[in-house]
Each structure stands twice: as structure tokens, then as C-alpha cells.
Amino acid sequence: MSSIIQLLPDHVANQIAAGEVVQRPASVVKELLENAVDAKATDIKLIIKDAGKSLVQVIDNGLGMSVTDSRLCFERHATSKIRQAEDLFSLHTKGFRGEALASIAAIAHVEMKTKQDQEELGIHIIIEGSKFVSQEPAVLPKGTSFAVKNLFFNIPARRNFLKSETVEQRHIVDEFQRVAMAHPNIHFTMYHNGSEMFNLPISNFRQRIVNIFSGKTNEKLVPVKEDTEIVNLQGFIGKPEFSKKNRGEQFFFVNNRFIKSGYLHHAVMAAYEGLLKDGAQPSYFLYLDVPPHTIDINIHPTKTEIKFDDEHALYAILRSAIKHSLGQFNVAPVLDFDRDPNLDTPYQYQNKDAEYPTIQVDRSYNPFSEDKQPSKSFASSSNYKKTEAQPSWESLYVGLKQAGQEIAEMTFENNEAVTSSLFEENEIEQEVKRTYQIHKKYIVSPIKSGMVIINQKRAHERVLYEEFLTSMTVKQASSQQLLFPLQLFYSSDEVELLAELKTSLENTGFVFEAIEEDNVLISGLPVNVTESEISIVLEELLSDLQDGIPDNSFSQNDTIAKSMARSLAIKTGTYLTEKEQENLVHNLFACKEPNVSPFQKPTFITMSVEDLDKKFSL
Incomplete structure (x- = not known):
């Protein structure tokens, strides 16, 4: 029987290793940026095209490589960081395995230019799918330029699994930010399709x-x-x-x-x-x-x-x-959280000395004498004022008996009037209540066959979802104008995401006055969104779309409608008046799909009279 185990060819082994190291263009960006940092560069440029699918290029002014090193760096397990196993536990650099460049060269067209400072000429190497195409000397500046083109050109299945450009670009930006934040002593710049995205000078x-x-x-x-x-x-x-x-x-x-x-x-x-x-x-x-x-x-x-x-x-x-x-830094609440600020010293009295009251004593005053008035000399020199004699306490009850009789007579007459009106026929006939709220979570409404129990949050999500989706489809949403535009601050990535969503959001009722580098100016809101809710709605929308915006316009509108409906829906624990309950019930059953919420969860259940009878027959 012939043996069935055999060694893999090098180019196949490199492609398998590439599956672990290079999952998407962002993986290439990470490896190349870390190599540039390890090369002690002080200026690193990242250039990408088509979210890295067409080109990922990193240019640095680091140490560069010699002719021998420039060839060896593409071999598997070739590294300058490891000499023995113990070195794995004393690493101070980014890369150390010696797999990254070999894996990248196996699945892309690679062009490398490198030159050391002490050398007159550099080296220019071109590799396509692990095969060396050319190697020749060239006049180059100090450092290394590494360009990766046509990623996954020889693995179409892996290329088909890549996401949209928006998603892949977001992953690249994440990797770039992580490396840039770890090394503020290096000047980083990033360009995408010819436009500058980041320019980060050396700082703290x-x-x-x-x-x-x-x-x-x-x-x-x-x-x-x-x-x-x-x-x-x-x-x-x-x-x-x-x-x-x-x-x-x-x-x-x-x-x-x-x-x-x-x-x-x-x-x-x-x-x-x-x-x-x-x-x-x-x-x-x-x-x-x-x-x-x-x-x-x-x-x-x-x-x-x-x-x-x-x-x-x-x-x-x-x-x-x-x-x-x-x-x-006084971010956490202080222990004396019940302190009354009204007891603080007013600002205008903070630097003033306290004024002590003056005390005067009448030494000629005799409390046992019949005339207990102060002496004339003391009365003239002090602020003494003679108080008028107060009536005795018996005068408080004068006329009380007569007033009590009048109050009793009035009460008796009013009681007769009230008692006679309690049993009028038109007061007995009252309208039957149609809906009931249970635990501020469910709405119960009677129907012919029994009753229906509605989850108020899911029901409101369905109502809002169909309203937003209709507005975005018809493009005739109504807006409420703000007296003063509202300015909200976001990161550059979030502002870019809002700029892509601007058209869809305007179809829901938003009015954007300006979208700048780090903030947006909003002058109009949808009619069912308050000014205090706007930051929460947009924040949750950005969170839902952090993995990327769907390419299909309907999917994009669907995602926005779901996110806004979830943010604005009535929360569990909210009290609803009888009128609000009835409106929610009517609006729910006026929807196209009232049975489920936008997230495919049931909005209501029904219980028939027979079901209730079975419960009582046990």
C-alpha cells in the first residue's frame, strides 16, 4: 500500500499560512506598519486604493535592508528578532515569527524598494505569488517602500469573501489608529484614493x-x-x-x-x-x-x-x-451629595468680616417694681419700641359658636344635594373601558372571542418602523424646524459615516445644515423625535452601522428604520393614558405586518374565552 502523507510545496504552505496571517487588507496594513515601526522610522506613510484591494503601500524612512536581507525577508520563518526559544519571552518588537512577508508575497503582487543609509544604491524587488520576477539596484531614498497590489489575485474564493469597500476601509482605519496611538513619537499620514485622511504629527x-x-x-x-x-x-x-x-x-x-x-x-x-x-x-x-x-x-x-x-x-x-x-478629578460624585448650595456664603460677602451685634443693658431696671417700663435714658438711647397690648386668648373664641352653627347648616344642605345626585340614571350609565395597561408593559384589549395582549414596546417599534420606511420610500417626510441649530460632535469616522447616510436620514425628516470634520449641524428633526433624543438616536444608529453600511439602498433604509424605531419606541415601564393605549392599538393593526416587530418577535398574543374556561376548570 502506497503512502498517502506527503510534504506540501512551499507555495501551497505559504498560501495556507496566509489564511491565518492575512484575512483581509487590514491584516496587510497591520504587518507593514509594524515592520516600519520596528525599522525605527520617524515618518510613515500609508497609501491605499479601493480599500486595499488594489493597493496597500507603506513608505518609511527607517533603517532599510541590505541585499541579502531583502531576499531573506520573504522566506518563511526568517526573522531578525529570534535566535533561540528563550527570546520569545523577551520581545520588544512587533513582528517576530517571520511569516508575514512570506504569506503576503504568496497571495499578491509585491514590489519592495529599500536602501540603507550608508549605501549608495538600494534594491528593487518584484514578487508575484511567491515567484521572484526581478531584482535590480536602484537609486532610492533611505528607508523602505513596500507596495502590495491585487491582494488574493490567485485565491478568488478568498477575494469574494471580502466585504464592501466601506467595511474594509473601516478595518484599515482601525489598524492604522491602533499603531498610531501606540507610537506618538512617529509622524503618520494616511491617504485613501488620493485624498488625505489622517496627518498625525509627532506629539504626546x-x-x-x-x-x-x-x-x-x-x-x-x-x-x-x-x-x-x-x-x-x-x-x-x-x-x-x-x-x-x-x-x-x-x-x-x-x-x-x-x-x-x-x-x-x-x-x-x-x-x-x-x-x-x-x-x-x-x-x-x-x-x-x-x-x-x-x-x-x-x-x-x-x-x-x-x-x-x-x-x-x-x-x-x-x-x-x-x-x-x-x-x-471630581468626576465621581462627592460624599456630601445632600449639601444645600443655598447655605454657601454669597460671593459679595466672602471677603467681609462678620459684624457682631451690640449689647446694651439697663442697669436701673427693676423687674419687681410695678412700673416695668425701661428707664427714660435707656429708652431714648436704644431702639426700644413699645408694643401694643395684645388681646387675651379668650378673644380667639368669640363668635366661634355662631360660626359653627352656620357651617353645620351649610354642610347639611350640601350633603342633601350631593346625596340626591348620586343616584341619577345618567351618572350610572358610564362608557366601558376598552384597554387596560398591565405592569406598564402590556396592553390588554377585549375582542369578540376573548382578549388580545399587546407588548407595547414591540408594537410601537412596528408602528415607527413602517412610518420611517414609508417616509424614506416616498421621500416626503415632514420635519420640525429648530429655533437654534443643534451642534453634535463626533469622531472623523462617525462624521464620514453620517455623510454617507445623509440622504437617507433627510428622507426620514432630518435637516443637516452642515457636516464638518468633527461635528454636524442639525436644523430640523422628524416630527416624532425630540431635541433631547436626537443624540441618542444618532449614537445608536452609528453603533448599529459600525460594521458597515449595506450596499443595497433598500437594506440601508431598512437598517436605519429599524435602528430609529428601536431608539424611539416606548420603553417598558412607561405609563400610557387610555387614549394613548387606544391609539397604539389602532396604529398597530393598521400596519402591513402587525403580528411581528421589525426584529421578527411577536407583538401580541390572543386568549379566547375557551382558553380562560380551561384555566378555571382545572
Whole structure:
């Protein structure tokens, strides 16, 4: 029997490895940016076209490579970071496995230009699908230029699995921001289809965060700093009032490497306990510096997960440091929360001395004498005023008996009138109540066969969903104009997303006066949206669309209508008057699909009289 196990060819092995390392264009961006940082560059440019599908290029002014290194860097498991197994636990660089460039070269057209500072000429290499096409000397500036074209050209199945340009571009921006935030000492620029998206000069950590997210980021940052033997912690957290529904602005960096850790995130949320609304997520940008031998970063292909030696100590330090910062900068509520500000000293009296009252004593006054008036000398010199004699307490009851009789007679007459009116026939015939609200959650309405029980939140979602969808389809939504335009601040990514949604949102009733780099100006709202709800509606809409906007216009309108209906629907626990209950019932059964909510959950159930009889027959 012949053997069935055989060694894979190198180009097949590289393509399989590429499946782990290169999942989308953003993976290429991450690897190339990290290589540029490891090369000690001070200026890094990222150029992409068609969301990285056509081109991903990174240009740096780093150390460059020699002729030999430029060829070896494309070989599998060729690395300058590892010499022995122990080196895995003392890493200070980004890449170390030696798989990234080999994997990228296996599934794309790669063009690399590199030159060292001491050399007169550089090297220009072209590789297509792991095959060396050409290698020749060239006149180049110091550093390396790495261009990846036609990603997945030889794996069409993988290329077909890529998302839309909007989604892929968002992933690229995420990777770019993570590397840029970890290294504020490097100048980063990013270009997409010829237009500049980011220009981040060399700065400190705080300024780098503000330059990336813009808006009112600087106002909401609270510094955090704690130095211990286990970890040196620094960074910034967001004030509770600026919390959001999504987790877009949450970053952990360990030894300048972005990581994801649900355990450390739980420590942050524990520090914010009691300060956030339900479902709200705080912003944080935290940099942890730990000894390299206390962590293991080689547990995930993308190196975004890390194993710590002492997670419990890190949890406690992180939680206490954030709590301390929230209290130190008066973000957390003070203990004396019942203090009455009306008892504070007025501003105009703060620097004045207290005026003490003067005391005068009449030494000639004799309390046992019949004449108990003060002496003439004391009366003339003091502010004494003679009070008039008050009537005795017996005078308070004069005429009370006569008034009581009059009140009793009036009460008796009124009682007769009321008693006679209680039994009139037209008062007995009252209209039967049609709807009842139970636990401020369900509405019960009788029908011929029994009764219908309606979930008020889901029913209102269905009503609003069909209203918004109709408005966007017909494009005749009515708006309510604001007396003063409302200015809302967002990050550059969120503003770009709102700009793409502008037409669809205007069909629901929004009126955008201006959309700028870090804010939007709204002058009109849909008729069923209040000014206080607008920020919540748009925030939840951005959260629902953070994975990308659907390409199909109907799918886009459907997503917007669902998100707005969920944000504006009546919440469980809201009291409804009888008129509001009836209107909701009528509007629900006037919908095209009243049986289910926009999220395919039942809006009501029915119970027949027979069902009730069965319950009582047990």
C-alpha cells in the first residue's frame, strides 16, 4: 500500500499560512506598519486604493535592508528578532515569527524598494505569488517602500469573501489608529484614493488621541497614572457623561502593542460602577508597561491576545487606579451629595468680616417694681419700641359658636344635594373601558372571542418602523424646524459615516445644515423625535452601522428604520393614558405586518374565552 502523507510545496504552505496571517487588507496594513515601526522610522506613510484591494503601500524612512536581507525577508520563518526559544519571552518588537512577508508575497503582487543609509544604491524587488520576477539596484531614498497590489489575485474564493469597500476601509482605519496611538513619537499620514485622511504629527499621547478622534475628545479625557513593580500604567479614561453605546473608543496597549482583554475590560467597568447608565460604555486609552518575561504574546495568530502571569494583581491595580483618577478629578460624585448650595456664603460677602451685634443693658431696671417700663435714658438711647397690648386668648373664641352653627347648616344642605345626585340614571350609565395597561408593559384589549395582549414596546417599534420606511420610500417626510441649530460632535469616522447616510436620514425628516470634520449641524428633526433624543438616536444608529453600511439602498433604509424605531419606541415601564393605549392599538393593526416587530418577535398574543374556561376548570 502506497503512502498517502506527503510534504506540501512551499507555495501551497505559504498560501495556507496566509489564511491565518492575512484575512483581509487590514491584516496587510497591520504587518507593514509594524515592520516600519520596528525599522525605527520617524515618518510613515500609508497609501491605499479601493480599500486595499488594489493597493496597500507603506513608505518609511527607517533603517532599510541590505541585499541579502531583502531576499531573506520573504522566506518563511526568517526573522531578525529570534535566535533561540528563550527570546520569545523577551520581545520588544512587533513582528517576530517571520511569516508575514512570506504569506503576503504568496497571495499578491509585491514590489519592495529599500536602501540603507550608508549605501549608495538600494534594491528593487518584484514578487508575484511567491515567484521572484526581478531584482535590480536602484537609486532610492533611505528607508523602505513596500507596495502590495491585487491582494488574493490567485485565491478568488478568498477575494469574494471580502466585504464592501466601506467595511474594509473601516478595518484599515482601525489598524492604522491602533499603531498610531501606540507610537506618538512617529509622524503618520494616511491617504485613501488620493485624498488625505489622517496627518498625525509627532506629539504626546494626549495630543495623538485628540488628533485621531478630534471633536471634543480633549474635554472628556481624565489622566490615569500608577507605577508599581508589576506594571507601569498611564493613559486616559473618558468622563461618564461622554459614554457611548458602542465600544469603539476602548484601547489597551501592552508594551506599545494593541491587545484585547475581556478580563481587563471588566476591571475598567468595575471602576465605573454606579457612574454609567445601563448599556453605556466608557472610553479609555490605557498603556501598560510590564516586564517582557511576565507575558506571552505568542498565543494568537494576530498577536492581539496576551497571557499575563499575574492577572489578578493587574485587575486590582487597574481598577483602583481608575477609581482614584475619577475621584481625584471630581468626576465621581462627592460624599456630601445632600449639601444645600443655598447655605454657601454669597460671593459679595466672602471677603467681609462678620459684624457682631451690640449689647446694651439697663442697669436701673427693676423687674419687681410695678412700673416695668425701661428707664427714660435707656429708652431714648436704644431702639426700644413699645408694643401694643395684645388681646387675651379668650378673644380667639368669640363668635366661634355662631360660626359653627352656620357651617353645620351649610354642610347639611350640601350633603342633601350631593346625596340626591348620586343616584341619577345618567351618572350610572358610564362608557366601558376598552384597554387596560398591565405592569406598564402590556396592553390588554377585549375582542369578540376573548382578549388580545399587546407588548407595547414591540408594537410601537412596528408602528415607527413602517412610518420611517414609508417616509424614506416616498421621500416626503415632514420635519420640525429648530429655533437654534443643534451642534453634535463626533469622531472623523462617525462624521464620514453620517455623510454617507445623509440622504437617507433627510428622507426620514432630518435637516443637516452642515457636516464638518468633527461635528454636524442639525436644523430640523422628524416630527416624532425630540431635541433631547436626537443624540441618542444618532449614537445608536452609528453603533448599529459600525460594521458597515449595506450596499443595497433598500437594506440601508431598512437598517436605519429599524435602528430609529428601536431608539424611539416606548420603553417598558412607561405609563400610557387610555387614549394613548387606544391609539397604539389602532396604529398597530393598521400596519402591513402587525403580528411581528421589525426584529421578527411577536407583538401580541390572543386568549379566547375557551382558553380562560380551561384555566378555571382545572
